Amino acid sequence: MKRIVACLAMLTFLSAMTSCGVTETASDSSSTRPTSPSASTSATATENTKSDKTTVAAGTSANNDTDNSNSSENSAVTAGTENNGTPLTKTDFNLIAGKWYEENALDSRTLTIDADGSYELAYRGGGKQCGKIKIEIQDLDGTNSNTWYTFYNGDTKWESFRLKSREGGSPVLCSGFDDTSLVFVLNGENGGETAGNNALSADSFLGTWSVGRCYININSSGGNSYSVDVKWASSAAESRYWTYPCVYDESTGTLVCNGTGSSVNSVFTEDGTETTEQIFTNGSASFAIDNNGYLVWNDYTEPENNGMTLMRI
Numbered sequence: 001m002k003r004i005v006a007c008l009a010m011l012t013f014l015s016a017m018t019s020c021g022v023t024e025t026a027s028d029s030s031s032t033r034p035t036s037p038s039a040s041t042s043a044t045a046t047e048n049t050k051s052d053k054t055t056v057a058a059g060t061s062a063n064n065d066t067d068n069s070n071s072s073e074n075s076a077v078t079a080g081t082e083n084n085g086t087p088l089t090k091t092d093f094n095l096i097a098g099k100w101y102e103e104n105a106l107d108s109r110t111l112t113i114d115a116d117g118s119y120e121l122a123y124r125g126g127g128k129q130c131g132k133i134k135i136e137i138q139d140l141d142g143t144n145s146n147t148w149y150t151f152y153n154g155d156t157k158w159e160s161f162r163l164k165s166r167e168g169g170s171p172v173l174c175s176g177f178d179d180t181s182l183v184f185v186l187n188g189e190n191g192g193e194t195a196g197n198n199a200l201s202a203d204s205f206l207g208t209w210s211v212g213r214c215y216i217n218i219n220s221s222g223g224n225s226y227s228v229d230v231k232w233a234s235s236a237a238e239s240r241y242w243t244y245p246c247v248y249d250e251s252t253g254t255l256v257c258n259g260t261g262s263s264v265n266s267v268f269t270e271d272g273t274e275t276t277e278q279i280f281t282n283g284s285a286s287f288a289i290d291n292n293g294y295l296v297w298n299d300y301t302e303p304e305n306n307g308m309t310l311m312r313i
Contacts, residue, residue: 093117093133094232096149096163097211098307099290100173100184111173111184112294112309115212119151121158129153136160149173171306186307200289202226202248205255209295209310216295216310218255218287224248226255228287230297237268244285255287261301 093115100111110122113133122128131153138146150160159182161173175182205226209216214232221227230242241264244257261283264276283301290296293312299305 092135093212094214094308095304096133096161096173098186098309099292099294099296100186100307103172103183103185115214115308121151129158131158165303171303200253202255204289205248205287205295208313210313211308211310214308214310216287216297221245228255228257228285239266240264240279241266242283242285244283244287246287249286252286253288257283257285259284261285263301 097115102108136148148160151158173184228244233239244261246255262281263279295310297308
């Protein structure tokens with residue numbers, strides 16, 4: 001009986017010892033392993049690190065974009081400075097648009113200028129060069145200035161010209177102020193080519209012609225009479241219109257309007273309302289087809305349009 005009691009006591013003691021060991025082991029384990037909050041903190045730190053790197057990268061990219069933008073602007077400014085000019089819109093070249101012929105030269109060159117600021121210089125012996133025109137303003141005294149049209153063949157400057165009028169209003173392009181200057185005259189004055197082409201009939205004028213934003217429609221009015229309608233759109237909202245009743249002059253091969261032409265300016269407001277302004281009702285002009293098949297508009301009322309050259313469309 002004593003042995004049984006002793007055995008039971010021993011079993012109870014061992015059970016208590018085993019229970020304490022498990023408790024201590026569990027306590028040791030919890031003190032050495034990371035708990036889930038620690039893991040969460042680590043993940044948050046990792047995400048923050050990625051976020052910081054992304055922000056830095058984005059900031060760097062944005063800075064690069066800014067630098068590129070500034071670099072682009074600087075390049076544009078530098079290019080403009082190197083060329084000493086500013087590209088212009090189409091309507092800025094209407095004063096010099098047309099066909100010009102070199103004066104006082106054995107092999108006279110032909111200079112054709114489009115209203116979009118492009119040009120073609122053709123040589124009589126064959127060959128040509130093309131390019132773009134830029135404008136330069138030469139300040140003289142803070143009040144007066146000279147306007148120079150500078151012709152570029154690619155990035156190479158060919159020549160600069162100023163526009164002036166001779167006695168009688170004949171326009172010329174001059175490269176300088178003395179007798180050594182290059183001079184180009186409009187529409188073959190002084191022997192380049194005649195403006196009219198007598199080999200063509202009056203019906204050769206019929207149809208639509210254009211250059212840049214300028215369009216001319218020519219229709220027969222019956223017999224020897226023709227109507228010439230001109231539209232020049234300076235913008236989407238504003239246009240200028242000319243109407244010339246013409247007769248065909250067989251001796252010169254031209255359509256002629258003597259004092260019966262009219263012109264109006266039309267402007268559309270934002271609400272679609274059109275307002276018109278009468279510019280003149282006594283205009284004179286002539287229209288010719290040159291030897292290259294271009295229509296030449298000679299405006300005697302507004303010389304700034306004189307010599308405009310258009311192509312058939």
